[in-house]
Amino acid sequence: MSWLRFFLRSQADAELQEEIDAYLAEETAENIARGVKPEEARRRARIMLGNSRSVRETLWRQNTVFLVDALGRDLKYAIRTLARSPGFSLIAVTVMALCIGATTSLFTVVRSVLLRPLPFHDPSHLVMLFEHRRDPRSNQEGFNYNPVSPADYFDWRAQTHGFEDMAAWRWSQFNLTGERGELPELVIACGGSRNLFPLLGVQAAIGRTFTESEDRPDGNAVMLTWNLFERRFGGDPSIVGRQIHLDAKPFTVVGVLPKWFTYPDATLQLWVPYAAGLPPVLLGSHDRHFSHVVARLRPDVSLASAMSQVGAVQYRLHLQYLNAPVAEDVASKNINDDLARDVKKPLLILMCAVACMLLIGCLNVANLLVARGAARQKEVAVRGALGAQRLTLMRAQLTESLLICLAGGGGGVLLSLAATRWLSSAWKDLPNAEGIRVDGAVLGFACALVFMAALLAGLLPAISSTGKAAFAALQASARTTSGNLSRAALRKTLLTVEIAVTVVLLIGAGLLLRSFVRLRGADVGCVTNNVLTLDLNLPAQKYGSPQKANAFNESLLEKLRAMPGIRAVALGSNLPGEGFGSDDDFTIKEHPPLKPGEEIPDALARWADPGYFGALQIPLLSGRFFTSDDRLDRARKVVVSSLFARQYFPGENPVGRTILVLDQNNANYEIIGVVGDTPWQVGQPIRPIMYFPILGGGSESGQSLAIRTDSDPLAISVPVQKQIATLDPELPVSNVLTMQQAIGDSLGNARFSAALVLGFAVLSLLLASVGLYGVLSYLMSQRTTELGVRMALGAQRDQLLRLILFDGMRPAIIGLAIGLAASAGITQLIRSMLYDTRPLDPAVYIAVIFTVLMVATLACMIPAWRASRLDPMHALRAE
Amino acid sequence: MSKKHHSDGEMLKDTLDMMILRTLVTGDAHGHTIAKVIERTSEDVLEGEQGSLYPALHRLEDRGWVSSYWGASENNRKAKYRLSAAGRRRQLARETSRWRQMIRAIGLVMGEEATAEGGTR
Secondary structure (H helix, E strand, C coil): HHEEEEEHHHHHHHHHHHHHHHHHHHHHHHHHCCCCCCCHHHHHHHHHHCHHHHHHHHHHCCCCCHHHHHHHHHHHHHHHHHHHCHHHHHHHHHHHHHHHHHHHHHHHHHHHHHHHCCCCCCHHHHEEEEEEEECHHHCCCCHHHHEEHHHHHHHHHHHHCCEEEEEEEEEEEEEEEEEEEEEEEEEEEEEEEHHHHHHHCCCCCCCCCCHHHCCCCCHHHHHHHHHHHHHHCCHHHHHCEEEEEEEECEEEEEEECCCCCCCCCCCCHHHHHECCCCCCCHHCCEEEECCCEEECCCCCCCCHHHHHHHHHHHHHHHHHHCCCCCCEEEEEEEEHHCCCCHHHHHHHHHHHHHHHHHHHHHHHHHHHHHHHHHHHHHHHHHHHCCCCHHHHHHHHHHHHHHHHHHHHHHHHHHHHHHHHHHHHHCCCCCCCHHHCCCCHHHHHHHHHHHHHHHHHHHHHHHHHHHHHHHHHHHHCCCCCCHHHHHHHHHHHHHHHHHHHHHHHHHHHHHHHHHHHHHCCCCCCCCCCCCCCEEECCHHHHHCCCHHHHHHHHHHHHHHHHHHHCCCEEEEEECCCCCCCCEEEEECCCCCCCCCCCCCCCCEEEEEECCCHHHHHCCCCEEEEECCCCCHHHHHEEEEEEEEEEEEEHHCCCEEEEEEECCCCCCCEEEEEHHHCCCCCCCCCCCCCEEEEEHHHHCCCEEEEEEECCCCCHHHHHHHHHHHHHHHCCCCEEEEEEEHHHHHHHHHHHHHHHHHHHHHHHHHHHHHHHHHHHHHHHHHHHCCCHHHHHHCCCCCCCHHHHHHHHHHHHHHHHHHHHHHHHHHHHHHHHHHEEEEEEEHHHHHHHHHHEEEEEEEEHHHHHHHHHHHHCHHHHHHHCCC | CCCCHHHHHHHHHHHHHHHHHHHCCCCCCEHHHHHHHHHHHHHCCCCHHHHHHHHHHHHHHCCCCCCEEEECCCCCCEEEEEEECCCCCCHHHHHHHHHHHHHHHHHHHCCHHHHHCCCCC
């Protein structure tokens, strides 16, 4: 009601005017009727009415909501002041837009990846369970959160009661062959236990989830993800109930998962039952760690007590299988953290970096506002002298910073829409990438950010420019500078903080960058130049017997080696730097048996053809490579890596010794050679490796080809794929990359965070230098008269140059010192992300000191030079 | 009714509202008529600066105690008429009794019981 009145008050005023006119007319007419002369009649009517303006003002005030009115006036003033200096406004708004945009984008990603619960039923009660080794050395190697072996999972589920239920899933992959001549495709799949989907609270979008009877080794049910359903089967619901061929085996499609279900990640194409295709021996094993266990806590049981039950079961198992890698304990992890394990730390670091940048942006705008406050000192003083309250004056100033931040926030949100899309597509390892979008909560965050930034940027200048000292401006003559000194000190303090934060950012970025460069240059132990890599999977159905697999592999190698432009071809289960693959425990025949509690030897397992080491130029240190004679039943030979020899045969020659490999076959292998070390992933500590002959009947885990070429390796990729298709048109080929690309992919994360942090740091440096320049220019203009006097008294130009330069460099140097000290502490937090780089890397510190000093000098040089060029007469006459 | 006595503002405002409502009991009237009626019935005591009547009229309209329409005056001029809003007649009674209490109270304090009982006369 009163709001309506407020907005209609001009209309009310117009009506009142009309009414007053009507009154005057009536009264005048009455007076005339009484016989008064018209002129006099009108005068008396006016006297009778009283002051018509004051009547109108009374009504106007009556209709006014004062707070809104004042706000509106402040807003009007703020818009006018900002419009009067478009350069300043544009800079300030751009700075805020950049800072708020970057912060909002990062927050969007952090929220979707780390904060938002997965869209499962009651996700707060879901945890991931892992086998956990207690000794610190295993934990360093990442065994503190080890995947679970099938039999452990079955025992946990059967023997504990703290959890409502437990479900398991495992990674897998299949050759999906076409039913009607479509191209074969290697699809990433998961095996999920029957109860996984009910446990997560997920229902099939079409059809149903797995049943008890399907979760068996001979189970042949399959569920499609929405992605595969749409992409490959055209979204036709009649696919449910039909058969598709995985690894040439028929599977019946029982259901399609909903579109939003992209757990555990979006590359996943289909689900089979957990036990499907797993040999019963494997299902009964306690030492094959490949399952991920999801458990739902009972509401009336604490996590600690539920975990202690599972821990007790696991400890019994550990004692039962002392000589096998069965961990003694279990550990749990939040299901979100488990998904985000690779990106959590980089994300948090980026969030910190972007918050620093926002802080610098706010300080910069505050600095600019303080400068303007100084220019408008007289105005503020006059308004104050005329009776404006301090709060009113501060409100006017805050409105200005709020307006800047609002405009910046609007631009920032638009910017973050684009930036977020780019982030989620460019950052490969991000889980739940499809779920990343700007929504209400994010907009709320942006709004909060805007008001916080406005307060941060506006409060300091508002307080400083409206204090008691402000009124001194009225008394001050043009020549006194005392009133400005405190303001200059404030600006210098702001600047010092700005530079300190910038230094921290720069050092963080420098360390990440240096670590990335080290990582890139890290020794891979083999040739990477001009090498084409690709993966292919021989389906067991078709290449089940060793003879068949060997026949295919050997004819493939023969054909490829005969192709022009190809120098050498390596065939193996894994290529250097391309992942963990699998590992096996073993014992050494010639060594005394292990004492109870002693660590069982363990090494990565690789399969290689006779030409593998030669083609990849992995050096032979002793013994020999495989020959084509090491095949089938003569294949019980193993080549080990140099670290393997050093770690397990210290001071002796391993060649000729025998190891008993504890896998499904438990067979003896003779060590025939030692080769150079290669990392399983660049940037990770190397591990001992044992290579088995691939001609023994194929590898357990897929096959990779590395083809060394004369020139551009990608040019030869199509002829190679054609060659493979002539041997088996149903065999899909995947991950066709150069070796450098394949290794570089694993560095993507490191490169990405280093580049982003560096970007933020450079922006911050830019902001800080603009701030430095602004403060110094302002100081100089304040001291023009003083400088003129100095010159007139005989000061030399280079003395003035030094004076101003020193004035500007002091906050820069103090900020630098504070920043360096702070970095020394803060960078310890990113230690775990650094490869071969210490948090106190002197090169980075020196580079940052040098850069900051350079930029600061540059920013100070211009005003200082201008000061030294002053014409003393002109300076003295100024004002 | 003088605007100079700001401290009396609230009470005077209420009194003015009450007097306006009282004049409207006899029928619709426009501003000039209301002013004249108050002037005349008060035996010319309450005259002068009659313009201050208008903000009060607007205030009463905002409260919904009176409503208005544009019509022609007795002399055939355009004028805004006010009338007591329907269902608001009791407002006058309430205002009047409050005012009587107030006057009596003041009278008691000032030791003029007789006049207090008798009203303003």
